Amino acid sequence: MVQSVQxxxxxxxxxxxxxxxxxxxxxxxxxxxxxxxxxxxxxxAMGLLLNLQVSQSVMPANCPLTPANPTVNATFTVTPxxxxxxxxxxxxxxxxxxxxxxxAVNAVTNSFTVAAxxxxxxxxxxxxxxxxxxxxxxxxxxxxMPVDMDLAIQPNGSLLATRVSVSDANPTNLTDVxxxxxxxxxxxxxxxxxxxxxQGFLFPGDRTLGAVAFSFNNTVAQISPRxxxxxxxxxxxxxxxxxxxxxxxxxxxxxxxxxxxxxxxxPATTITLMPQTINGIVTASGSEGSFTTYAISLAPxxxxxxxxxxxxxxxxxxxxxxxxxxxxxxxxLLNAKQLEVGSVVRFNGLLLNDNGTLRMDVxxxxxxxxx
Numbered sequence: 484m485v486q487s488v489q490x491x492x493x494x495x496x497x498x499x500x501x502x503x504x505x506x507x508x509x510x511x512x513x514x515x516x517x518x519x520x521x522x523x524x525x526x527x528a529m530g531l532l533l534n535l536q537v538s539q540s541v542m543p544a545n546c547p548l549t550p551a552n553p554t555v556n557a558t559f560t561v562t563p564x565x566x567x568x569x570x571x572x573x574x575x576x577x578x579x580x581x582x583x584x585x586x587a588v589n590a591v592t593n594s595f596t597v598a599a600x601x602x603x604x605x606x607x608x609x610x611x612x613x614x615x616x617x618x619x620x621x622x623x624x625x626x627x628m629p630v631d632m633d634l635a636i637q638p639n640g641s642l643l644a645t646r647v648s649v650s651d652a653n654p655t656n657l658t659d660v661x662x663x664x665x666x667x668x669x670x671x672x673x674x675x676x677x678x679x680x681x682q683g684f685l686f687p688g689d690r691t692l693g694a695v696a697f698s699f700n701n702t703v704a705q706i707s708p709r710x711x712x713x714x715x716x717x718x719x720x721x722x723x724x725x726x727x728x729x730x731x732x733x734x735x736x737x738x739x740x741x742x743x744x745x746x747x748x749x750p751a752t753t754i755t756l757m758p759q760t761i762n763g764i765v766t767a768s769g770s771e772g773s774f775t776t777y778a779i780s781l782a783p784x785x786x787x788x789x790x791x792x793x794x795x796x797x798x799x800x801x802x803x804x805x806x807x808x809x810x811x812x813x814x815x816l817l818n819a820k821q822l823e824v825g826s827v828v829r830f831n832g833l834l835l836n837d838n839g840t841l842r843m844d845v846x847x848x849x850x851x852x853x854x
Contacts, residue, residue: 486511487507487509487510487511488507488508488510488511488555488557489505489506489507489508490505490506490507490548490553490555491503491506491677492504492545492546492547492548493546493665493677493786494546494547494789495789495790495792499793499794501665501666501675501694501790502546502547503693503694504546504547505548505693506551506552506553508552508555512540512555512556513556513557514557514558514559515556515557515558515559516533516559516560516561517558517559517560517561518560518561518562519560520562522561522563523563527638527640528566528639528640529564529566530565530566530576530636531561531562531563531564532561532562532563532573532574533559533560533561534560534561534562535558536558536559536560538852539558540555540556540557541553541554541555542554546784562574564576566636566638569635570635570636572815572817572847574817576635576636577633577634577635577636577645578633578634578635578636579633579709579758579846579847580707580709580757580758581597581599581631581632581633581634582599582600582629582630582631582632582659582661582680582734582757583597583599583603583629584627584629584630584657584682584683585597585624585625585628586598586604586626587626588624588625588626590621593608593609593610593621594606594609595621595624597630597632598682599680600680600682601680605634605642606641606642607632607642607643608641608642609643609644609647610643612645613643613646613647614645615646615649616646616648616649616708617649617650617652618649618652621647623649623652624647625654627657627683628649628652628657629650629657629682629734629736630647630648631648631707631709631734631757632644632646632647632648633645633646633709646709648707648709650705650734650755651753653738653752655738656683656739656740657684658681658682658684658686658735658736658739658749659681659682659735659736660676660678660680660681660695660697660734660735660737661678661679661680661681661732661733661735661757662676662677662678662679662680662695662732663676663677663679663729663732663733663759663786664676664727664730664731664733665677665694665729665786665790666729666790666793666795667728667796667797667798668796668797669795669796669797670795671698672698672699672700673696673697673699674697674699675694675695675696675697676694676697676733676735677693677695678693678694678695681695684738684740685741685742685749695735695749696748696749697749697751697754698748698749698750698751699750699751699754701750702750702751702752702753702754703753703754704722704723704727704753704755704756705722705753705754705755706720706722706755706756707734707755707758707833709758709833709846710758710813710832710833710846711813712811712813712844713844715772715773715811716774716809716842717772718835718837720833720835720844721835721837722756722835722836724754725797726798727797727798728787728791728796728798728800728836728841729786729787729790729791729793729796730785730786730787730790730834731756731834731836732756732759732834733754733755733757734753734754734755734757735749735751735753736751736752736753736755737752738752756834756835757833758831758833758846759831759832759833759834760829760830761779761781761787761808761829761830761834761843762781762782762827762828762829762852762854763779763780763781763782763806763827763828763830763851763854764779764780764826764827764828764851764854765777765778765779765823765825765828766778766779766824767824768823768824771809773811773812774809774810774811775809775810775811777807777808777810777822777828778805778806778807779805779806779807779808779828779830780804780805781803781804781806783804785804787803787841788803791803798836798839799839800836800839800841801840802840803841806830806843807840807841807842807843808830808842808843809843809845810845814845814847814848815846815847815848816848817848817849818848818850819850820850826851827850827851827852827853828848828849828850828851829848829849829850829851829852830845830847831845831846831848831849832846832847833846
């Protein structure tokens with residue numbers, strides 16, 4: 484059941500200021516499920532993949548939201564998931580880069596529970612093949628820690644952790660905020676991010692905050708270790724507080740007891756670059772080393788080109804409407820349509836600023852959505 488709905492749009496106003504417009508309703512929307520093909524239920528457990536069709540679900544989909552209370556009819560396509568013994572992608576039972584906070588750890592059963600910002604709870608088991616990053620093992624996990632994890636759905640419906648990453652191992656007074664960077668100020672070491680998922684000490688009970696301001700004088704910047712081929716890229720994959728740009732998807736941790744300053748800034752302890760999805764048109768292809776490259780033209784309404792032109796930013800992009808993506812043998816190719824010039828494609832991976840040029844190390848490719 485779809486219990487509640489929140490719609491948020493972000494735009495740059497003519498005067499150069501940022502606008503976030505939100506609509507939130509506690510009334511369950513009408514849900515429509517579309518089955519491209521008949522689904523046969525077999526076995527003791529099976530998976531279903533629900534793909535939300537955003538443009539069909541929110542009317543209108545423009546920004547700012549007009550009327551103030553848009554019509555929301557949650558529209559999904561539903562396809563079966565044939566669970567593999569060692570799943571590699573959502574179509575065969577693997578879920579990647581799920582974020583939340585640990586709520587309980589059971590060393591006897593090698594299991595732990597993770598609470599997501601949207602109220603979901605995942606009961607997760609660990610085994611000898613689980614890869615731990617940021618901590619040594621399950622024994623180092625503690626309630627309140629933020630985690631980024633990959634899970635494999637088992638034949639009995641249970642969830643097995645294949646990777647567990649901890650960006651900040653100190654759960655004391657932890658606040659965790661996930662979402663895209665909206666502005667990096669040149670005048671002070673501060674930025675605004677959109678709090679798409681928020682948890683922890685400063686914002687208990689909040690799911691989405693809108694704009695959140697962080698300062699980063701003594702912050703540790705790092706890259707999510709989900710993709711393991713970074714050192715094979717034909718460019719230096721660098722993410723620092725000095726080269727962040729609007730539109731990058733990040734995770735912040737903080738241990739502040741109160742919001743500080745005026746304007747109000749929260750001192751960030753860690754800033755982690757996280758995987759994200761971009762949708763665009765392929766305009767060129769080539770190769771570099773062991774990678775096939777594609778130049779992608781982003782949609783005019785994409786956050787990245789819109790936010791890149793803000794005044795007073797620390798970094799400028801040479802061409803914010805174009806991203807060069809890198810595909811290799813590790814990339815999950817889930818696209819049904821040909822990947823060629825003119826194709827509309829979705830790429831999921833790590834978006835990096837390489838001296839003014841946006842480049843993405845791609846983990847997964849899907850068919851795109853017409854712009």
